[in-house]
Amino acid sequence: MLGNRFLLRSKETSFFFKSLSFLPLFFISQNAFAEFGFNLPKGVTSISRDIYGLHMLIFWVCVGIAILVFSVMAWSMYFHRKSRGAVASNFHESTAVELVWTLAPLAVLIAIAFPATKVLIDLENTEKADMTVKITGYQWKWQYEYMNEGVSFFSNLDKASRDATGSAEARANHANYLLEVDNRLVLPTGKRIRFLMTSNDVIHSWWVRDLGVKQDANPGFINDSWAKIDVPGVYRGQCTELCGKDHGFMPIVVEAKSEADYNKWLDDKKAEQKAAAAAGDREWTKDELMVQGQKVYSSTCASCHGVTGQGVPGVFPAISGSKIASGDVKGHIAIVMNGKAGTAMQAFGKQLSDSDLAAVITFERNALNNHTGDLVQPATIKSAR
Amino acid sequence: MSTTTTDLQNELDAVEGSHTSHDDHHHGPEKGLMRWIKTTNHKDIGTLYIWFAFTMLLIGGAMAMVIRAELFQPGLQLVEPQFFNQMTTLHGLIMVFGAIMPAFVGLANWQIPLMIGAKDMALPRMNNWSFWILPFAGAMLLSTLFMQGGGPAFGWTFYAPLSTTFAPESTDYFIFAIHMLGFSSIMGAINVIATIMNMRAPDMKLMDMPLFVWTWFITAFLLIAAMPVLAGAVTMMLTDRNFGTSFFDAAGGGDPVMFQHIFWFFGHPEVYIMILPAFGIISQIIPTFARKPLFGYSSMVYATASIALLSFVVWGHHMFLAGMPIGGQLYFMYATILISVPTGVKVFNWVTTMWRGSMSFETPMLWAVAFVILFTIGGFSGLMLGIAPADIQYQDTYFVVAHFHYVLVTGALFSIIAAVFYWLPKWCGRMYNERLAKIHFWWAVISVNVLFFPQHFLGLAGMPRRIPDYSLQFADFNMISSIGGFAFGASFFLLTYIIVDCIRNGEPVKDARVWESAKGLEWTVATPAPYHTFDSPPSKEMILKESSHIHHVEGSH
Numbered sequence: 001m002l003g004n005r006f007l008l009r010s011k012e013t014s015f016f017f018k019s020l021s022f023l024p025l026f027f028i029s030q031n032a033f034a035e036f037g038f039n040l041p042k043g044v045t046s047i048s049r050d051i052y053g054l055h056m057l058i059f060w061v062c063v064g065i066a067i068l069v070f071s072v073m074a075w076s077m078y079f080h081r082k083s084r085g086a087v088a089s090n091f092h093e094s095t096a097v098e099l100v101w102t103l104a105p106l107a108v109l110i111a112i113a114f115p116a117t118k119v120l121i122d123l124e125n126t127e128k129a130d131m132t133v134k135i136t137g138y139q140w141k142w143q144y145e146y147m148n149e150g151v152s153f154f155s156n157l158d159k160a161s162r163d164a165t166g167s168a169e170a171r172a173n174h175a176n177y178l179l180e181v182d183n184r185l186v187l188p189t190g191k192r193i194r195f196l197m198t199s200n201d202v203i204h205s206w207w208v209r210d211l212g213v214k215q216d217a218n219p220g221f222i223n224d225s226w227a228k229i230d231v232p233g234v235y236r237g238q239c240t241e242l243c244g245k246d247h248g249f250m251p252i253v254v255e256a257k258s259e260a261d262y263n264k265w266l267d268d269k270k271a272e273q274k275a276a277a278a279a280g281d282r283e284w285t286k287d288e289l290m291v292q293g294q295k296v297y298s299s300t301c302a303s304c305h306g307v308t309g310q311g312v313p314g315v316f317p318a319i320s321g322s323k324i325a326s327g328d329v330k331g332h333i334a335i336v337m338n339g340k341a342g343t344a345m346q347a348f349g350k351q352l353s354d355s356d357l358a359a360v361i362t363f364e365r366n367a368l369n370n371h372t373g374d375l376v377q378p379a380t381i382k383s384a385r
Numbered sequence: 386m387s388t389t390t391t392d393l394q395n396e397l398d399a400v401e402g403s404h405t406s407h408d409d410h411h412h413g414p415e416k417g418l419m420r421w422i423k424t425t426n427h428k429d430i431g432t433l434y435i436w437f438a439f440t441m442l443l444i445g446g447a448m449a450m451v452i453r454a455e456l457f458q459p460g461l462q463l464v465e466p467q468f469f470n471q472m473t474t475l476h477g478l479i480m481v482f483g484a485i486m487p488a489f490v491g492l493a494n495w496q497i498p499l500m501i502g503a504k505d506m507a508l509p510r511m512n513n514w515s516f517w518i519l520p521f522a523g524a525m526l527l528s529t530l531f532m533q534g535g536g537p538a539f540g541w542t543f544y545a546p547l548s549t550t551f552a553p554e555s556t557d558y559f560i561f562a563i564h565m566l567g568f569s570s571i572m573g574a575i576n577v578i579a580t581i582m583n584m585r586a587p588d589m590k591l592m593d594m595p596l597f598v599w600t601w602f603i604t605a606f607l608l609i610a611a612m613p614v615l616a617g618a619v620t621m622m623l624t625d626r627n628f629g630t631s632f633f634d635a636a637g638g639g640d641p642v643m644f645q646h647i648f649w650f651f652g653h654p655e656v657y658i659m660i661l662p663a664f665g666i667i668s669q670i671i672p673t674f675a676r677k678p679l680f681g682y683s684s685m686v687y688a689t690a691s692i693a694l695l696s697f698v699v700w701g702h703h704m705f706l707a708g709m710p711i712g713g714q715l716y717f718m719y720a721t722i723l724i725s726v727p728t729g730v731k732v733f734n735w736v737t738t739m740w741r742g743s744m745s746f747e748t749p750m751l752w753a754v755a756f757v758i759l760f761t762i763g764g765f766s767g768l769m770l771g772i773a774p775a776d777i778q779y780q781d782t783y784f785v786v787a788h789f790h791y792v793l794v795t796g797a798l799f800s801i802i803a804a805v806f807y808w809l810p811k812w813c814g815r816m817y818n819e820r821l822a823k824i825h826f827w828w829a830v831i832s833v834n835v836l837f838f839p840q841h842f843l844g845l846a847g848m849p850r851r852i853p854d855y856s857l858q859f860a861d862f863n864m865i866s867s868i869g870g871f872a873f874g875a876s877f878f879l880l881t882y883i884i885v886d887c888i889r890n891g892e893p894v895k896d897a898r899v900w901e902s903a904k905g906l907e908w909t910v911a912t913p914a915p916y917h918t919f920d921s922p923p924s925k926e927m928i929l930k931e932s933s934h935i936h937h938v939e940g941s942h
Binding site for chain 1: 534538634746
C-alpha cells in the first residue's frame with residue numbers, strides 16, 4: 001500500500017526511499033519496480049482499486065489466451081516446417097472445433113462483463129455526496145469551486161516548471177517537473193466528494209490516476225464523477241484531452257488532508273480570499289502594481305502572448321507595441337475583462353480580482369516594450385464591472 | 386508499335402498454354418509521363434496508388450520522427466508545442482488517409498481483377514480520377530503547414546470546438562482536403578463493388594472468391610457507408626466556422642459531444658476499413674507458405690461480415706468519458722467486447738492453418754506471422770480498452786497510442802508490406818533480394834516493438850497522449866521508445882532500396898506460379914503480369930482448381 005501511495009516522484013518519495021534502504025531486499029525491489037512504472041497503481045479510492053482489479057483480471061485473461069495461441073503457433077512453426085520434412089495435411093474445416101472457439105471466448109467475455117458492470121454501476125453513482133467541487137477547464141488551467149463554501153481559485157502550472165522547460169539542470173532540480181501547480185486542490189479524506197466537470201472554452205479532461213477519476217470537461221455541459229479518498233497524500237494528474245498549445249502544461253495536484261486539517265485549510269483560504277477582495281478597495285502604488293502585474297502576467301497571459309509579449313504570429317497576437325496595449329486604456333480594460341468572442345482570449349473579468357486586473361493591465365502598458373505611463377487602479381476596474 | 390517486352394510476355398504466355406488468350410492488336414502502355422496521367426489500366430493505377438501511399442508513408446514517418454525526437458528527453462528542445470500539435474495531427478491524418486487507405490486501394494486495383502479473372506476494373510475512367518484526386522488533396526493538406534497560423538493542430542480526431550472556434554485559418558483547407566480524400570475513397574469503393582459484382586469470371590461463385598477479394602468487398606461497403614458521415618462532420622465544421630451555425634457550439638444550442646458521435650460513427654468503421662483488407666492479405670499468404678488450404682474459409686467470410694456489421698454499433702467506446710449515460714456505456718462495452726469473438730475466430734483459423742502444415746518462411750510469410758502475433762497483442766489491449774470502467778485509466782494515455790499503433794503499424798502496415806513482397810515478383814517479373822529482405826524484416830520487427838511496447842508502460846504510468854513534454858518519471862521509457870522509433874524509421878531506407886533494387890536489378894522470375902504452393906487466378910497469368918490480362922474469362926475448372934478452399938469436386942474430407 002505504501003508503495004502505491006508514493007508512486008509518483010516527489011520530495012517525500014525520495015526521502016521515503018532513502019529511509020527504506022535498511023529493509024529487506026525484496027521490499028526495496030518491489031518498490032523499485034513500482035517506481036519504474038510498469039503498471040497501474042492500486043490508487044487510494046475504492047473505485048481506483050476496483051478498476052485496478054478489473055485491469056489485472058483482463059490482463060491475466062489476455063496473458064492466458066496469448067500463451068495458448070502463441071504456443072500452438074510456436075509449436076507448428078518449429079515442428080511443422082518444410083525444412084524439417086513436415087508434410088502438409090489437408091484438413092480445412094471442422095464445425096465442432098469452430099463452435100468451441102466461438103463459444104468459449106464468449107463465455108470468458110461474459111465472465112468479465114459481470115464484474116465490469118458492477119464496477120461501472122458503482123462509479124457512475126454520484127449520489128449521497130458529502131461535498132461538491134466544481135472543476136472548470138480553461139486554456140490552460142483549472143478552476144476549482146467549493147460549492148456552498150464560497151471558495152474558488154485557479155490552479156496553474158507552477159512557475160518553476162514553466163521556467164524549467166528549457167533547462168535540463170532546472171528540471172533535474174524540480175522533483176515534480178510539469179506535475180506541480182501554484183494552488184493545489186485540497187480535499188478531505190474519508191468524505192464522499194462529488195466532482196462536477198465543465199469547461200470555459202474547448203474540451204479538457206480531468207484525470208487523477210490514484211483517485212480513479214477521469215472525466216471530460218465539455219463547454220456548456222456538466223459531467224460528474226466522485227471519489228472518497230482513504231489516505232492523506234499528494235496525488236498528481238494531467239489534462240488528458242488535447243486542448244490546444246499548452247495541453248501538456250496544465251497539471252492537476254490533489255492534496256488530501258484529514259478532515260480537521262482540511263477544515264483549517266478551508267478557513268485560511270476563506271480569510272485569504274477576503275483579504276484579496278479587500279486589497280481592491282485601496283489605492284496601489286505603481287511599483288506594487290508592476291510587481292503583482294508581472295506575477296499575474298506570467299501565470300495567466302504568458303502562455304499565449306509570450307514571456308516578452310511577442311505572441312505567436314498568426315495564432316496569438318503580440319502585446320509588445322500592440323494597438324490595444326498602447327492605445328486607449330478603456331479599450332484595453334474592456335478586452336481583458338470581456339475577452340474576444342470566437343478566439344482563445346478569455347473574459348478575465350470573471351477570473352481575476354480587481355487588483356490583479358489593475359496590476360496586469362498596468363504591467364502590460366508599462367513593460368513588454370510598451371511605455372504608456374498609464375496607471376490603472378483597482379477602483380477603475382470595479383467601476384468598469 | 387514496336388514489339389515491347391510486354392508483348393513478348395504475352396506471346397510467351399500464349400505459348401505456355403495459359404488461358405489468357407490475348408488479341409494481338411491491343412495496345413500496351415503509352416510512353417512517358419502521359420501514360421500515368423491518362424491511364425485507365427488497373428495495374429498502372431494500382432502502381433500509382435502504391436507509390437503515392439509509400440511517399441505519404443515517408444512524409445508521415447518523417448513527422449513521427451519529429452515527434453519522437455522532441456520526446457527523446459524531457460524539456461522543450463526542438464519544436465514549439467503548437468508545431469508539435471501540428472505534427473501529431475498531420476502524422477495521423479497522413480498515415481490514415483494518405484498511406485494506409487491508398488495502399489489498400491492500390492493493392493485492390495492490382496489484385497482484385499487478377500484474382501477474379503476480370504479484364505480490368507469496372508469503371509476505369511473513374512478509377513483514374515479517384516487516384517488523381519489524391520495527390521492534390523494530399524498536397525493541400527500538407528500546404529497548411531506553411532500557412533499563417535500553421536496547419537491543423539487539433540489531433541487527427543479534430544474534436545470541436547478546438548477545430549472550429551479555436552482553430553487556425555488553415556482549417557478550411559483541411560476541410561476541403563478531407564472532402565476530396567473522401568470523394569476518392571467513395572469512388573474507389575464503388576469501383577471495387579462494381580468490379581466484383583459485374584466483372585467476376587462468370588463461373589466464380591461468391592463463395593469461390595479469394596479472401597482478399599471478400600474482405601475488400603466488405604470493406605468497400607464500409608467505405609461507402611462511413612465516408613459520407615465524415616464529409617457531413619467536416620461540412621458542419623465548415624458552416625460553424627464560416628456561416629454562423631452552431632452544430633457544435635453549446636452557446637448556440639449545439640453540442641460539442643455530438644461532433645464526437647458523428648466523428649466516431651465514421652471513425653470506428655474506418656479502423657476496420659484499415660484492417661479488413663489486411664485480414665484478407667494474411668489469409669492469402671499463410672496458406673501459401675503453410676502449403677495447406679486456409680482453415681475455415683466460410684467462417685472467415687462470416688467473421689469478416691460480422692466484424693463489419695458490429696463496427697457500426699460500437700463507436701461509443703471512444704467516448705466513455707465524454708459524459709455518456711450508464712446505459713450507453715454498458716451497451717457500448719458489451720457490443721465492443723463482442724467484436725473479439727469473430728476477431729478471435731480469424732486468429733484461431735490462421736493458427737490452425739499453420740498447424741500440421743509444411744511451413745517455410747520466405748519474407749511475405751515472416752511479415753504475415755509477425756502480423757498474427759503483433760495484431761493479436763493489439764487486439765488484447767483493445768479488449769482491455771473496451772472494458773468501460775478500466776478505460777477510465779487508459780483513455781487518452783500512451784496505452785491507447787500503443788494499442789492503435791500495434792493494430793495499425795504492426796497490423797495494417799505489416800500486412801501491406803507482406804502483400805508487396807508476396808505479389809511484387811508477379812507484378813514486375815523480378816525477385817527481391819531474400820537475404821536483404823529478411824535482414825530488413827528482423828530490423829523492422831525488433832525496432833517497432835522497442836518503439837511501441839514501452840508505450841503501454843508509459844500510459845499505465847500516467848503519461849497522457851499528445852503532449853510535447855513530460856514529467857521526469859516518464860523519461861526512461863520515452864528514450865527507449867524514441868530509439869526504437871529512429872531505428873524503425875531508418876528501416877524504411879533499406880525497404881526502399883530492396884524494392885527499387887528488385888524492380889531494376891532483381892533476378893528475373895519466369896514461373897507463372899511464383900510461390901510453389903500459391904493458389905489463385907493471379908498465379909495463372911504470366912510473370913510479369915501482362916499489361917492486359919483475362920481478355921477472356923478463366924474456365925470453371927481453373928477457378929475450382931485455384932479456389933482458396935478445397936472444393937467438393939476434389940472430394941471433401
